[in-house]
Amino acid sequence: MISIPARPFNFEAPLSQIALIVVDMQRDFLEVGGFGSSLGNDVERLRSIIPSLLSLINTFRKYNAKIIYLKEGHKPDLSDCPNSKFRRGENEYKIGDLGPLGRILINGEPGNQIIPELSPKIGEIIIEKPGKGGFYKTNLNEQLESLKISHLIFSGVTTEVCVQSTMREAMDRGYETLIVEDATESYFAQFKKSTLEMIISQGGIVGCISNVATIMNSLETRPI
Ligand code: C5J
Numbered sequence: 001m002i003s004i005p006a007r008p009f010n011f012e013a014p015l016s017q018i019a020l021i022v023v024d025m026q027r028d029f030l031e032v033g034g035f036g037s038s039l040g041n042d043v044e045r046l047r048s049i050i051p052s053l054l055s056l057i058n059t060f061r062k063y064n065a066k067i068i069y070l071k072e073g074h075k076p077d078l079s080d081c082p083n084s085k086f087r088r089g090e091n092e093y094k095i096g097d098l099g100p101l102g103r104i105l106i107n108g109e110p111g112n113q114i115i116p117e118l119s120p121k122i123g124e125i126i127i128e129k130p131g132k133g134g135f136y137k138t139n140l141n142e143q144l145e146s147l148k149i150s151h152l153i154f155s156g157v158t159t160e161v162c163v164q165s166t167m168r169e170a171m172d173r174g175y176e177t178l179i180v181e182d183a184t185e186s187y188f189a190q191f192k193k194s195t196l197e198m199i200i201s202q203g204g205i206v207g208c209i210s211n212v213a214t215i216m217n218s219l220e221t222r223p224i
Pocket residue numbers: 023024029072132157158159161162163
C-alpha cells in the first residue's frame with residue numbers, strides 16, 4: 001500500500017492499482033509552430049514542468065508502475081473533428097492546416113508526437129484522443145479496467161482544459177483522482193490557480209492535490 005500525503009485527503013492504494021496519466025505533452029502544445037503557439041500562447045509556460053514531470057515519470061518507471069500518455073489529435077480527413085471544435089480560435093493555422101510541425105493536431109504528424117524530452121518507452125501505453133477528455137471516443141476505460149487500475153494521478157497540459165476534463169470524466173467513472181500541482185501547467189497562470197482550487201474545493205469535489213517531491217517520496221519509502 002502506498003499513502004501519498006495530499007489535500008484535502010490522502011491518496012492511498014496499492015501501487016499496482018495506480019497509474020500516472022500524462023496528458024497531451026505533445027509538440028503541438030509545447031513547441032513554437034504547433035497548435036498552442038498558433039493560438040498566440042507562450043509555450044515556455046508549459047515547458048517549465050518538463051523537468052519535474054520527467055522525474056515523476058522516471059520514478060514510476062523505476063517501480064514498474066503504470067504510465068499512460070494521452071495525445072490530442074484527429075484523423076487526417078478530420079471526420080472526428082466536429083465543426084464546433086474546428087471553428088474555435090482566431091489562430092494563424094486551423095486544425096488540419098499545414099504548419100511548421102506538419103498538419104496541426106493531426107494524428108501521426110510531427111506536432112502530434114510527445115515531446116522528445118518525455119518520449120515514451122517501449123511498452124508504455126499511448127492513447128490518441130479526438131476530444132479534450134481522455135475517455136471520449138477512446139479505449140482508456142477498457143485499458144484501465146484490464147490493468148485493474150482504480151487510482152489515477154494526473155499530469156500534463158493544459159490544467160484547465162484537457163487535464164481537468166479527463167479528471168472529471170475519470171471521477172464520474174469511479175476512479176480516485178489526484179492532480180500534481182508542479183507537473184501540470186496552463187498558458188494562463190490564473191486559469192491553473194483557479195482550476196486547482198476548484199478541484200479540491202468542497203472536500204475534493206473532483207479529487208485531491210499533491211506535488212512531485214511528495215509523490216516520489218511516497219513511492220521511494222513505501223512499505224514493501
Ligand atoms: C487544449 C489541451 N488546450 N491539451 N488542449 O486545447 O488542453
